Amino acid sequence: xxxxxxxRYARALPGARYARALAGVVVILxxxxxxxxxxxxxxxxxxxxxxxxxxxxxxxxxxxPIGLVVPVINHGKSAAxxxxxxxxxxxxxxxxxxxxxxxxxxxxxxxxxxxxxxxxQATGCAxxxxxxxxxxxxxxxxxxxxxxxxxxxxxSLGVIAEAAAPAAGRCWTVKAIAVHYHVGIRxxxxxxxxxxxxxxxxxxxxxxxxAMSSVGR
Numbered sequence: 001x002x003x004x005x006x007x008r009y010a011r012a013l014p015g016a017r018y019a020r021a022l023a024g025v026v027v028i029l030x031x032x033x034x035x036x037x038x039x040x041x042x043x044x045x046x047x048x049x050x051x052x053x054x055x056x057x058x059x060x061x062x063x064x065p066i067g068l069v070v071p072v073i074n075h076g077k078s079a080a081x082x083x084x085x086x087x088x089x090x091x092x093x094x095x096x097x098x099x100x101x102x103x104x105x106x107x108x109x110x111x112x113x114x115x116x117x118x119x120x121q122a123t124g125c126a127x128x129x130x131x132x133x134x135x136x137x138x139x140x141x142x143x144x145x146x147x148x149x150x151x152x153x154x155x156s157l158g159v160i161a162e163a164a165a166p167a168a169g170r171c172w173t174v175k176a177i178a179v180h181y182h183v184g185i186r187x188x189x190x191x192x193x194x195x196x197x198x199x200x201x202x203x204x205x206x207x208x209x210x211a212m213s214s215v216g217r
Contacts, residue, residue, distance in 0.1 A: 044188075045188065045190035045191065046076075046080070046181070046183065046186070046188035046190055047074055047075045047076030047080060047183065048072060048073065048074055048075070048076075048080055048137070048179065048181060048188070048190045049072075049073045049075060049190075050070050050071065050072055050073070050111075050177075050179070050190070050192035051070060051071035051072075051073075051110070051111040051155060051158075051192075052070075052111055052192055052193060052194060053068070053069070053070070053111040053112040053113060053194055053196060054111075054194070054195060055195040055196070055212055055215075055216075056112050056113045056195070056196045056197075056212075057113070057196065057197045057198065057199070057208050057209070057211070057212045058113050058114075058115065058197075058198040058199070059198075059199055059203065059205060059208050060199065060200060060201045060202075060203070061115045061165045061166075061198060061200075062115070062165075062201075063165050064115045064116060064165060065100060065115075065116045065162045065163065065164060065165060066097070066113055066114070066115060066116065066162070066163045066164075066165060066198050067113070067114050067115075067116045067126075067160045067161070067162055067163075068087070068097075068113055068160065068161040068162075068163060068174065068177065068194075068196070069105075069107070069110065069111050069112055069113075069114060069126050069158060069159075069160055070111055070158055070159045070160075070161070070177055070179075070192055071107045071110065071111055071155035071157075071158040072107070072137050072155055072157055072158055072159060072179075073140045073153045073154070073155050074137045074138060074139050074140045074153075075139075075140065075153060076139060076183060077139055078139070078183050078184065079136040079137060079138045079139070079183070080136070080137045080181045080182070080183050081134055081135065081136050081137075081181060081182055081183070082104070082132050082133070082134070082135045082137065082159070082179065082180070082181045083133070083134075083180040083181055083182060083187075084102070084132070084133065084180050085099075085102050085132075085159060085161055085177055085178060085179050085180065086099075086177070086178040086180070087099050087161060087163065087174055087176075087177060087178075088174065088175055088176035088177070088178060088191075089172070089173060089174060089175065090173030090174055090175040090195070090196075090197070090211075090214060090215035091173070091175070091214070091215075092173065092211075092214030092215070093214070094171055094172055094173040094197070094211055094214060095170075095172050096172060096173070096174060097161075097163035097164065097166075097172045097174055097198070098163060098164040098172075099161060099162070099163055100162045100163060100164055101162050102132050102159060102160065102161045102162065103129050103130055103131065103132045103159075103160055103162075104128070104130035104131070104132050104135045104157055104158070104159060104160070105126040105127060105128040105129065105130060105157070105158050105159075105160050106126065106127050106128045106156065106157065106158075107126045107155050107156060107157055107158030110126070111158075113196050113198060116162060126158050126160060132159065135157075137157055137181075140153040140154060140155060140156065141153070141154060141156065142154070159177075159179065161177060163198075165198065165200065166198050166199055166200040167200050168200040168201045168202050169200060169201070169202045169203060170199070170200050170203070171197055171198065171199035171200070171203060171207065171208065171211040172197065172198055173196065173197045173211050173212070173214060173215050174194055174196045174197075174215070175193065175194055175195060175196075175215045176191050176192065176193055176194055177191070177192050177194060178190070178191050179191075179192070194215075195212065195215040195216055196212070196215070197211035197212045197214075197215065199211060
């Protein structure tokens with residue numbers, strides 16, 4: 001004999017189907033959340049942080065390339081592999097710097113804009129010319145701060161972005177450097193805020209100051 005459902009139970013069946021569908025949606029959303037949290041898309045800056053050259057400017061580099069030196073600190077427990085960098089212009093009517101190349105270097109924990117008399121030499125602040133693509137930044141060592149007595153992470157490696165000098169009578173500005181990297185399968189884009197400007201020959205110190213001030217507006 002084929003079982004027969006009461007009308008009351010039959011009316012309840014659509015609700016049960018709705019509950020099952022809702023449960024399925026919840027499972028999918030949880031899976032998406034887990035993917036974002038643990039999958040290849042990293043959230044935020046990730047374990048890397050950077051020394052900032054804050055507000056800095058270079059007048060008339062004489063046509064020599066300009067190095068943007070950024071110390072890198074790895075707060076994580078695994079090596080971070082660099083994929084590349086992007087320079088973000090400061091706006092305010094000024095063009096962004098034109099990136100010539102980028103590379104890694106042994107860094108002494110200093111940051112800034114500097115003339116590059118030759119590749120890999122940044123006024124004693126950073127030395128070396130290491131291929132950046134796939135370069136591994138290991139977890140940073142820690143030293144005891146002389147003032148606070150606390151252990152703090154220090155940079156031993158850095159990134160140098162080599163930018164073309166501005167044309168005569170012109171300035172460029174930079175307000176951020178985006179560093180693209182991954183740790184295992186998780187990819188991150190970490191941004192270090194900057195405020196820098198460089199001007200070519202024939203530009204006054206006042207014009208350079210105006211360019212630097214425009215970055216923070």
